[in-house]
Structure formats: C-alpha cells, structure tokens
Amino acid sequence: MSLSTLLVLADGRLPAxxxxxxxxxxxxxxxGRIHDLPTLESFLVxxxxxxGTAAAAFAAASCRALTTRPVPHARSGDIEAAPLDRARxxxxxxGARSAARVESLTDxxxxxxxxxxxxxERITALDDGIDARTASPxxxxxxxxxxxxxxxxxxxIWPAAVxxxxxxxxxxxxxxxxxxxxxxxxxxxALTAVYGGLTGAASAAVRLLGLDPYTVHALIARLAxxxxxxxxxxxxxxxxxxxxxxxxxxxxxxxxxxxxxxxEVRLFAS
Amino acid sequence: xxxxKRAVRIGIGGxxxxxxxALVAALCRALATELRLAVVTNDIYTTEDADFLRRAGVLPxxxxxxxxxxCCPHTAxxxxxxxxxxxxxxxxxxxxxxxxxxxxxxxxxxxxxxxxGLVDHQIFVVDVAGGDKVPRKGGPGVTTADLLVINKTDxxxxxxxxxxxxxxxxxxxxxxxxxxxxxxxxxxGAAPVADWVRDRVAEPASTPRHHEPTPAHTHGP
Numbered sequence: 001m002s003l004s005t006l007l008v009l010a011d012g013r014l015p016a017x018x019x020x021x022x023x024x025x026x027x028x029x030x031x032g033r034i035h036d037l038p039t040l041e042s043f044l045v046x047x048x049x050x051x052g053t054a055a056a057a058f059a060a061a062s063c064r065a066l067t068t069r070p071v072p073h074a075r076s077g078d079i080e081a082a083p084l085d086r087a088r089x090x091x092x093x094x095g096a097r098s099a100a101r102v103e104s105l106t107d108x109x110x111x112x113x114x115x116x117x118x119x120x121e122r123i124t125a126l127d128d129g130i131d132a133r134t135a136s137p138x139x140x141x142x143x144x145x146x147x148x149x150x151x152x153x154x155x156x157i158w159p160a161a162v163x164x165x166x167x168x169x170x171x172x173x174x175x176x177x178x179x180x181x182x183x184x185x186x187x188x189x190a191l192t193a194v195y196g197g198l199t200g201a202a203s204a205a206v207r208l209l210g211l212d213p214y215t216v217h218a219l220i221a222r223l224a225x226x227x228x229x230x231x232x233x234x235x236x237x238x239x240x241x242x243x244x245x246x247x248x249x250x251x252x253x254x255x256x257x258x259x260x261x262x263x264e265v266r267l268f269a270s
Numbered sequence: 271x272x273x274x275k276r277a278v279r280i281g282i283g284g285x286x287x288x289x290x291x292a293l294v295a296a297l298c299r300a301l302a303t304e305l306r307l308a309v310v311t312n313d314i315y316t317t318e319d320a321d322f323l324r325r326a327g328v329l330p331x332x333x334x335x336x337x338x339x340x341c342c343p344h345t346a347x348x349x350x351x352x353x354x355x356x357x358x359x360x361x362x363x364x365x366x367x368x369x370x371x372x373x374x375x376x377x378x379x380x381x382x383x384x385x386x387g388l389v390d391h392q393i394f395v396v397d398v399a400g401g402d403k404v405p406r407k408g409g410p411g412v413t414t415a416d417l418l419v420i421n422k423t424d425x426x427x428x429x430x431x432x433x434x435x436x437x438x439x440x441x442x443x444x445x446x447x448x449x450x451x452x453x454x455x456x457x458x459g460a461a462p463v464a465d466w467v468r469d470r471v472a473e474p475a476s477t478p479r480h481h482e483p484t485p486a487h488t489h490g491p
Contacts, residue, residue: 015350020340149352207341269338269353 005182008157010192012199017149021142022204022268023047023197027256029208037215040205044198044219048226050248052197054133055172056190056234057245058126062176063189064238065122066162120164123173129242130170136254138261140170142270147174154178190234195227204268277308277368278471279358281347281384283411284395286377289421289454291322293395294374296460297467298328305369305471308333308361310354312346312376335361343376351388358388370471380409391470393463397422398431405439405449413443417450417466424453 012018024047028034034043134140147169154161154177161181165173172193179189202216237245257270282290294309301307309329313336323334335357339346346353358371373389375382384392394415396404399422405412412418418440426433433451440449450462 013349015352017350017352017356019342019345019350020338020353022340145353145356148356152352152355204340266338268340 001185001188002183006184006188006192009178009182009184009188010195012196012203014153016153017146018196018200019203020269021146021200022208022270023201024253024256024260024270025201025204026208026266026268027260028252029205030260031256033252034205035209037211037219040202040209040211040216041219044201044223045226046250047201047253048194048198048223048230050250051253052194053230053234053248054130054246055175055197056194056230057237058130058170058172059175059179059193060186060190060231060234060238061240061242061245062123062126062173063179063184064176064186065119065126066164066177066180067185123164123169123177125242126176127165127169127173129245130172133247133249134170134254135249135251136257138257138270139254141261142257143170143172144168145269146171150174150178154181158182185235186238187231187235191227191231194230194234195224198223198227208267275475277306277358277362277371278391278475279371279373279389280467280470281373281375281389281392282395283347283375283378283382283384283392283415284419285379285397285400288377288395288397288400290374290377290395292454293393293419293421293452293460293463294372295323295326295328296454296458297372297464298323299326300459300461300464301370301467302329305468306365306367307370307372308335308365308368309372309374310335310337310357310361311374312337312339312343312354313374333361333365339376343378344382347373347375347382347384347388349385351385354388370467380404380407380411383410383414390475391416393417393419393466395419395421398426398433398436399429402431402433402436403439405436405443408443412440415447416470417448417463418444419450419452419463421452421454423451424455 008014025034025043028043034040130143131140134143148167150171151163151167151169151174154174158178158181161177163177165177169177175193176189179185179192199220202220205211206213206216260266260270282294284290291311291313294311298307298309307329309323311323311334323329324331337346337353337357339353354373358373361371362368373384375384392415394411394417396412396418398420405418405420420433420436420440423433425431437449437451448466450466452460452463454460
C-alpha cells in the first residue's frame, strides 16, 4: 500500500466536487445547532459515528469486492491489495466463480477471494444498501452527485479503473472503486470515506462561521484516532453481508437535508 | 450529442457587480435566435442569477442551470470543475446538440480565471466604476482573458474614470489580446461582444473539442 497514493485520494484538493458539499453543516448552522467550536465538535462526533461509520463500511466493502484478498508482501511483509483487472472481473462475472473458489483454496498468494457473489452484483447490492440506509431523497441525490464527481476524477487519474457501478453510484461506493483503482485496500477506502466526511464538514464550518482554522484543525487532529478506529472496524467487516453492515443515521441530518434542498438561497449543494 | 464536436464553452468572469449577468442576458437576447445556447450560472446565491435571466425572459427555464460553489466561486471554475462539468453535460444530454454554452462565474476578484478543462474561451468583465486603475493592477483575469470587457462606460464621467488610461493600461497588460468598451445602456445588445462570440463559435477549434470522458461504466452487473 502506498501512503502517498492514500494522500492523493484523501486530499481535500482532489477535484471531486467535495468543496461544494457541507455534510449537513450549512443547514445545522442555519438552525443554530452549530455556532461555535463545542457545537461543531458534537456535530462532527455524531456525524462520524453515524453516517461516517456507514460510509466507511460501504467504502471498505466496495473496495474489497474489487480487490484480491490481502496477502503478505514477499519482501517487506507489508500487506498489499491488488486491484482486479478487467479480465479477471469479467471472468468472475461470466460464471467462473467455482474456478475462482478453487484458486482461492489452492493458492492464497494473490488468489481471488472465495466469493459467493460476483463483484458487480456485490457492488449493486452495496449501492442498494446505501439507498436503504438513507431516508432523505436529498441526501441520496447528494451522495450520488459526489459519487459521480469522484468517478469523473478517477477516470482521468487512474484510467484503468474498474467500475461496475454505472456513472452515478453512491459516494462510498465510488470511494471503494477509487481506492481499488489506486491500488489501495479496504481500510484505506474506509479511511478516505470517514476522514473526507469529517474534514469536508469541518471546512464548511470554517467558511460559514469564520471559526479559527487552527482550533478547527486541532479538533480534526483530536478526532483522527477515531477515524483510524472506524476504518479498521470497516475493513474487518468488508466481507459481511450487506444487511449486517452498519446502518447508522442521524434523523436531524435527514430532516435538515430535506429542508436545505428547498432553500431559495444556499451556498452548498448539500 | 455530437461525439466529435460539442458546444463551444465560453466562461464569463469578473468582480462582483461588474455586470456579468447583465452581459449574459444581453448575449442571450442577441444570440438566442441564431444559436442553440444554454447558460450555467455560478452565483454564490444559487438561484439569483438564474432568476434574473428568467425574469429578463431571454432564455427558457430549462436552458439555465445553477451550480452551488460552497463559498468558493473560484474553486468551482478553476480548481475543482466537476460540478460545472456535470451541469454542462446535463444540459447537452437533455437539450441535444448545442452551439454555445455560457458559464458565468460567481462574482470574485481579479485573480479568478477559468480552467481550460472547463471552457474553450474566457471573457473577463470589469467596470469603470470599480476604478480606472483596475487594468493597471492586472492579475490573471485582466492579463490573460481571451476578451477583456470594460463595462458601464456610461458611468465614466460620473465616477471620474479616464477611459483613455484604461485603454492604454489594458493594452500594456494584454498585448495583442482584444479589449472592448461597453455600455449596455447605449448598446443593450452588447454588439461588439456578441460579434466576438459569433466568431468563436464559427471558427474551427484549434484543438478538437472532444467530450470529457464521463465516469466510465466499464462492466455491467
């Protein structure tokens, strides 16, 4: 796994549309629920433990569906996750599952995982799973808009990316696709999802409230270990059935998103 | 959609209040009957510019798309153009073949310019009431835009702006790049700018104007 590639994917300057989404902060600021650092902190902690945790889980699972199982690196002992190439994905989807299963039983170094569902089916099921977990139609639309924007960037940055999801997947699915295309693994996909959700919302609060950027970044640094924990959990559950994956949601985020979408004047898309 | 020849995309940027939206409205009035055109607006208040165009009755509602920019209008036209590309492509998909798409920036400052990944040409609009020193200050907008529009010349005597100084400074900054003086009071059709736009639409593209690769769907479920 390349740390610098993880930074490329997680960089807030990646041209993937994130700057125009506040993660619910614009609506929460207007409602008076976020007005200073402590209220921002409680918002970010709540968001990370609900929608952030769900996004991390689905990003990890999507990445896992498109990568081989982690194997010990021959030289350094690092864990590597290799992206599936198109030929292997097609072979899997053409019903070569039993062959893959045999391969995974007989050769654990680089073998395709023992997969009871085909990768494209798994991706579709994961995408449906996010729909089921997202009560607000406005949030669903915002997630798909961000997924589309991320895939636009991925198609230009990693042209060999395998995308079984169509042009408008949910954002966590696109994050998993991006991570797989970049040669990253489920944990890094999850980390990108949960950390991006945290910093995107925090950055929106800085812009909307004029909060001291140093204190906000100190807050992000305090919450960084929580991002690591969420990402590790998500990676450990990357093969779980969709119905068993985290389903955290925050009712106020849903309600706020619906109201926000009807505003005559808004600065952020969501 | 024409796979090899998409609409010409022209960005219109410039400081707050310099008259970008009024210029877009004038261009729509002048060109809507001869070109298939649509507008993407990036005003920080999502619907305000779009509503202005609708009220002016210059373009049907379905030919105007508004984009939110998250308090950063320059980011949306330069550093992260994805929302604007989505809007442009959505218009082309929904309306069919177009000749021209105008992308209006939210009001920003003298350093805001459009990415070449978003537009083919850009117009920078400043106005005489902003001070006749603006062309001398330069900045990427004034210096590099394909067309500089110095707007509201009718106000020059009222604000003590010297148009001769502005013309001289603009030429010093811009070399051979064209500058146009405009007053939409005297010339509501913005004829010199409309002519420049017509030329851009008519000329063969210096590089093929291919569609951006949209997010690929490499393998169906």
